[in-house]
Amino acid sequence: MQVIRQLPEKPIKPCVLALGNFDGVHLGHRRLLESGLQIARKMGIGLSVLLYEPHPLKVLFPEKMIGLLTTSEERLKLLELIGVDTVYLLPFNHDTANIPPETFVSDILVRLGTRYAMVGFNYSFGAKGKGSPEDLQRLGPKYGFGVSVLQAQTMGGEVISSSSIRQALLQGDMRQAQKMLGRYPFLCGRVIHGEQRGRDLGYPTANLEVCEDLLVPKPGSYAVWAEFDGQKVMGMLNIGKKPTFHTEYETTVEVHLLNFYGNLYDKMLSMYLVERLRDERKFSSINELLNQLQKDKEHTQRVLEDEGELDLRENALYKS
Template identity: 65%
Template structure:
C-alpha cells in the first residue's frame, strides 16, 4: 500500500473512500468493502483520503478528543482490507475554510476520482456545508459517481467511532468489541514505575499510552499482547493506586502471566478482552493480594475461553 502526503502530480484514476476512519470499525469496513467492489467493477484501485490531525482538533481545539487508533494502526488496518493508496494530508485552518466546491475541484479531481464512497453523515468543506447530497450533485457536474452508505448497526446500535469511545469510557469492552469487530487496543511505551508490583509478586509493565489515545474507564481488565512473537495473557489495571496513594496520576499497568523479560523502552500493544472489576481501595497488602489472585484466576479463565 502506498502512503502519500501530497497530491499526485499526475491523475491516477481511482475509487476514493472519504472519512476519518478512526478505529476502522465494522461500519468503516462495510464502506471500504463497498469501495473495493466499485474499484473492481471499474478496473481501478481503491484509495482513501484521511487528514491529520483529526479535523475536530483543528475546528474545536478546546475539546478533548481521544482517538481509538494511532495513524500507524489505521494504515495497517486499511492495508489489510485491501486499500491501494492512502492520501494522508495535513488538515489546516486553510483546509477548514475551503468551500465544498473548492474541496472537490482542488482535492478530489486532482486525485483522479471516478467514483467516491462516503457514509450517510459525511461532511466536508467550510463549516461542514458539504454533505452527501451535495457531493452527489458535484459528482454529476464533474463526471464521477458517488455511493452513499447508510448507517450500519448491530443489535439495534449504530456503529460509530463516537459510540465506541463512549463504550470504552464506560468500561463496556463487550459492546466496544462488537462495534469494532475485534477487541479494543491500547498502545504505549513501557516505562519505569514504582516497582511495587514486583515486590508483591505481581511485576507489571507500566505503559505510557501514545498521545491522544483513548484510555478506558479505570478498573481491572483481562488482556493479551504479542511479546517477542508470542501471545501472552495478562491482566491490566488502569487506576490511581488508591490502596497506596490518596491522590495519584492514572496509570496503566499490565501483569503478564508466565512471562519474564525486560520490556523497558519497548512499545507494546495490549488487546483488551473483558473488564473484570472496578478499581477499589483495599485495607492493606494482604487484602489486595487476595483480590489479585482472584483477578488472575478469572482473567485466565476468560482468556482461555476467548483465545482459541
C-alpha cells in the same frame, strides 16, 4: 499499500475514493470499504482512502481531548488488511479547514483521480463542514465521478459509529465495543519506569505511557492479550489511580504479564482488551490486595483460555 503524504499535482491513477476519518475502522467502515472494493473491481481500478493528519478535531479544537480508537499506524494497518491500494494521508491545517466544499471537490478529489466516491450518511466536508453527502452527489457528476452514500449501519438498534464505541469503552462495556469494532479494542503505549511496587508484591507491571490522543477506557482491571516484538502474552491490565497506596494520584495504565520475565523498558506494547474484570477499589490491607490479584490472575487465565489464542493478524482486522 502505498501511502502518499502530499497532494499530487495531477492524478497518479484513477480510483474509487473512500472519504471519512475511519477512526477505529469499525464494522460500519468495513461495510463502506468493502462496497468500494466491489465497485473498484468492476471498474478495473483501485480503492483509495483520503485521510488527514493530524485529526481535524485536534486542529480545530486543540483544547479538547480527542479520544481516538486507533493510532495512525494501526489505522493504516487495518486499511491495508481490508484491501485498500492507496492512502492519501495529507496534512491538515487551518487553510485546509477553510476550503469551500466545491473547491474541495474540484481541487482535491479531482486531483486524486476520483472516478467514484464512497461516503457515509453523516459525512461532511469543506469549510465548517458545510458540505453534505447530498452536495457531493450533486457535485460528483459535474466533475466526472459517481457517488454512493452508505446509510447508517446498526447493531441491536444502535448505529455503529466511533462515538458509540467510545461511549462503550468509557462505560467499560468491552463486549459491546468488540461487537461494533468486529475485533478487540486496542490500546498501546511505551513502557516507562513506575513506582516498582508491583514487583515488590510479586506482580511486576509494565507501566505504559499511552500513545497521545488514544482513548483510555473506564478505570478498572481487564483481561488482555499483550503483543510486543512479535510475541503474544496473557496479561491483566489495570487503569486507575492506585487508591490503596495514594489519596491523590494521576491515572496510570499498567499491565502484569502472565508467565513472562524480561526487560520491557522503552518497548512499545500493543494490548487487545478482551474483558473488563472489575472496578478499581481501595483495599484495607496488602494481604487483601494480594488475594484479589490472585483471583484476578485466575479470572484472566479463564477468560483468555476460553476466548482461544489470539491470532494477531486476524484480530488486527476482524475477530471471527
